Amino acid sequence: MVQPIQNIVIVGGGTAGWLTAGVIAARHQGRMKSGFTVTLIESPDIKIIGVGEGTWPTLRGTLEKMGVSETDLFRHCDAAFKQGARFDRWTTGAQDDGYYHPLMLPQGFHQVNLVPHWLEKGGGSFCDTVTPQGALCDDGLAPKMITTPEYQAVANYAYHLDAGKFAPFLQKHCTERLGVRHVLADVQTVNRAENGDIQSLGLKQGGEVAGDLFVDCSGFSSLLLGKTLRVAFKDCSDVLFCDTALAVQVPYASPDDAMASHTISTAHSAGWTWDIGLPTRRGVGYVYSSRHISEEAATEELMRYIGPQGKGLTPRKIPIRGGYRETFWKNNCVAVGLAAGFLEPLESSAIVLVELSAKLISEQMPANREVMEIVSARFNEVSHYRWGRIIDFLKLHYVLTKRPEKFWRDNTDPASVPDRLKNLLHLWKYQSPWFLDEFDRLEEVFPAASYQYVLYGMGFRTEIDPHDNEFSQSLATQYMHENMAMTRKLRSQLPRNRDLLRKIHEYGLQPI
Amino acid sequence: MTNIVALNTQIHRDLRVQAGASARFGDARHFVPVVVNEFAFLAVHYPIFFAKDGETGAFYCGAMLGIDEGENLFLTEGKGFETYRPLNMQRGPFFTAGSDIAIDLDDPRIDENGVALFVEDGQPSDYLKSIMGLFRDLRPGLDQTKVFIETLMKLKLIEPIDINLAFDDGTSRSLEGLYTVNQDVLKKLADAKIVELFHRGYLQAIYLMIASRKQVSVLAQKKNARLAG
Numbered sequence: 001m002v003q004p005i006q007n008i009v010i011v012g013g014g015t016a017g018w019l020t021a022g023v024i025a026a027r028h029q030g031r032m033k034s035g036f037t038v039t040l041i042e043s044p045d046i047k048i049i050g051v052g053e054g055t056w057p058t059l060r061g062t063l064e065k066m067g068v069s070e071t072d073l074f075r076h077c078d079a080a081f082k083q084g085a086r087f088d089r090w091t092t093g094a095q096d097d098g099y100y101h102p103l104m105l106p107q108g109f110h111q112v113n114l115v116p117h118w119l120e121k122g123g124g125s126f127c128d129t130v131t132p133q134g135a136l137c138d139d140g141l142a143p144k145m146i147t148t149p150e151y152q153a154v155a156n157y158a159y160h161l162d163a164g165k166f167a168p169f170l171q172k173h174c175t176e177r178l179g180v181r182h183v184l185a186d187v188q189t190v191n192r193a194e195n196g197d198i199q200s201l202g203l204k205q206g207g208e209v210a211g212d213l214f215v216d217c218s219g220f221s222s223l224l225l226g227k228t229l230r231v232a233f234k235d236c237s238d239v240l241f242c243d244t245a246l247a248v249q250v251p252y253a254s255p256d257d258a259m260a261s262h263t264i265s266t267a268h269s270a271g272w273t274w275d276i277g278l279p280t281r282r283g284v285g286y287v288y289s290s291r292h293i294s295e296e297a298a299t300e301e302l303m304r305y306i307g308p309q310g311k312g313l314t315p316r317k318i319p320i321r322g323g324y325r326e327t328f329w330k331n332n333c334v335a336v337g338l339a340a341g342f343l344e345p346l347e348s349s350a351i352v353l354v355e356l357s358a359k360l361i362s363e364q365m366p367a368n369r370e371v372m373e374i375v376s377a378r379f380n381e382v383s384h385y386r387w388g389r390i391i392d393f394l395k396l397h398y399v400l401t402k403r404p405e406k407f408w409r410d411n412t413d414p415a416s417v418p419d420r421l422k423n424l425l426h427l428w429k430y431q432s433p434w435f436l437d438e439f440d441r442l443e444e445v446f447p448a449a450s451y452q453y454v455l456y457g458m459g460f461r462t463e464i465d466p467h468d469n470e471f472s473q474s475l476a477t478q479y480m481h482e483n484m485a486m487t488r489k490l491r492s493q494l495p496r497n498r499d500l501l502r503k504i505h506e507y508g509l510q511p512i
Numbered sequence: 513m514t515n516i517v518a519l520n521t522q523i524h525r526d527l528r529v530q531a532g533a534s535a536r537f538g539d540a541r542h543f544v545p546v547v548v549n550e551f552a553f554l555a556v557h558y559p560i561f562f563a564k565d566g567e568t569g570a571f572y573c574g575a576m577l578g579i580d581e582g583e584n585l586f587l588t589e590g591k592g593f594e595t596y597r598p599l600n601m602q603r604g605p606f607f608t609a610g611s612d613i614a615i616d617l618d619d620p621r622i623d624e625n626g627v628a629l630f631v632e633d634g635q636p637s638d639y640l641k642s643i644m645g646l647f648r649d650l651r652p653g654l655d656q657t658k659v660f661i662e663t664l665m666k667l668k669l670i671e672p673i674d675i676n677l678a679f680d681d682g683t684s685r686s687l688e689g690l691y692t693v694n695q696d697v698l699k700k701l702a703d704a705k706i707v708e709l710f711h712r713g714y715l716q717a718i719y720l721m722i723a724s725r726k727q728v729s730v731l732a733q734k735k736n737a738r739l740a741g
Binding site for chain 1: 564565566567568569570571665670671672689691
């Protein structure tokens, strides 16, 4: 008999659990009439780890599909705009060393590669040549106006948000609007079938929850995939050295203090700090390699970065372990979020990976147990590809540095660079990455544009042949001019970041 | 600058106000906020759309009097308005403060060659009486319009509309930020909803807005004639 898949059980009530529940429940809303269920089991005791407060623009589409109001998100999750990240002192360590990785694609990205044309012109800021977004961030402007509808952008954006508020916010939406069943209990036993599948979960508070597909969102403990199904963890500390984070919440001196609409990522002697502006506070943290700096010295560096506003604050120490599970979907169990793996939050990849995984599970939801292996094989292949590419992309930020400290020198050691990235860096000496590459075949987490911003932001140079530029010269010139015009227009049109957030709190954004 | 004070029979006894329309009195506007209870007067002359307030993003209803910023195609200098003058323009320098009438003393319409506000015995003049009558329409009209818009929003009956106009002089305009009634959604509304909209007077307002759209081409023709002239 064919066993249909219609009871989905999610373990874990953090961001990953509720996002996955919401994505699946919204997509399969119609089937709920005929017995499809989504149940989320959350331990009443375990505290949520707020992974990163930075997100990717995909979250706008994900939340919109779930039927969440963007105005509510701003009001209830202390959310703010994120237009990208600025990387300070990553290349030389000098005061004026910095570049943007904005969220807007270069102008005309799908028609023409502007990199060789920008190089031919002799450089200057790559970012400012191809997109207005760096200038908007410099000016402290918001990426839209009060008249721009919910989820629509004038300049592409994601969010900075309070992860501690985001999970309860999603929970309310999932249980009240999307019919997700919420069970507050601890999983005590995992009952397995002969073929190794999970049949049901025994709860400490009594009772059992049976299911056809189990989603492990239990965080670092990886209760189902790691502990029960014994899937090993693949460590990546040979590539990415940071293993500790010191996090602290910094108050503003006054409620009207300027607030950046981008993440400020600053390189230090043995790692980097994130600095994220929420409307009510800043989230700041130092991600470092304990092999290269002591906790005391790291704390001192962090507090020096924060300055007077950090007086009296004690950072919270979080050990981090970069890597991912060797398999993400085994039997009838798939892991999403920290249960699947973790990488330093350098490019806010955590939540976007949750979204992509949830979307894939939801769209490819196997009709029955017989075809599940086909879907899970596909899921594993795509997920491996994604984790690998993210690691490559994070490493890219480290390999181009000229900083003298041991941590940075060690990072440029070829032995620590994945082969694929090594090959690409070799290739990029002669041709710049573009979307017609092997990139962007799939739903790439980081498209070729992201590689362009980091490479040329850090002073990487690709050899060019001016004659080779001739065939796309007029198109490139046109887009560069358009960029200047658009930059001028948006700088005069867009409101101050904090002013727009205040207005959204007061008046809300219109749904259309 | 504005200097808005409550109108006082004693203090403002000798005040006179220019009641006619003129560019120097702020009548050269291409889009003016209107209320739902004047739709019937408006729709025969002007297109009525929804638009968003630039400060709050909130929707309001407006009548289109021109194509370009600051252009009122129905205003002839020296002759005033040739057609129905929307309440928000008729009210001139007057406002309401609670149930009282207030006036902006810095408004350029306050002019000794204007119309008297009070007659000999301190009673309101016919002009002031007409202003008081106007506010009896405008004040509740603002609330009714707000509820009208909220109702249509809830029913997803509002949609953006793109209007592109090409003129004989070779120039073109694309009008942005305008919204109208979504007729596809309207056609699919449940009978009970339609009856409810009818009883609240909204169905009439909806059809007046839909019908008023044909005035866009009338405006465009006027504009074309001006460009040619």
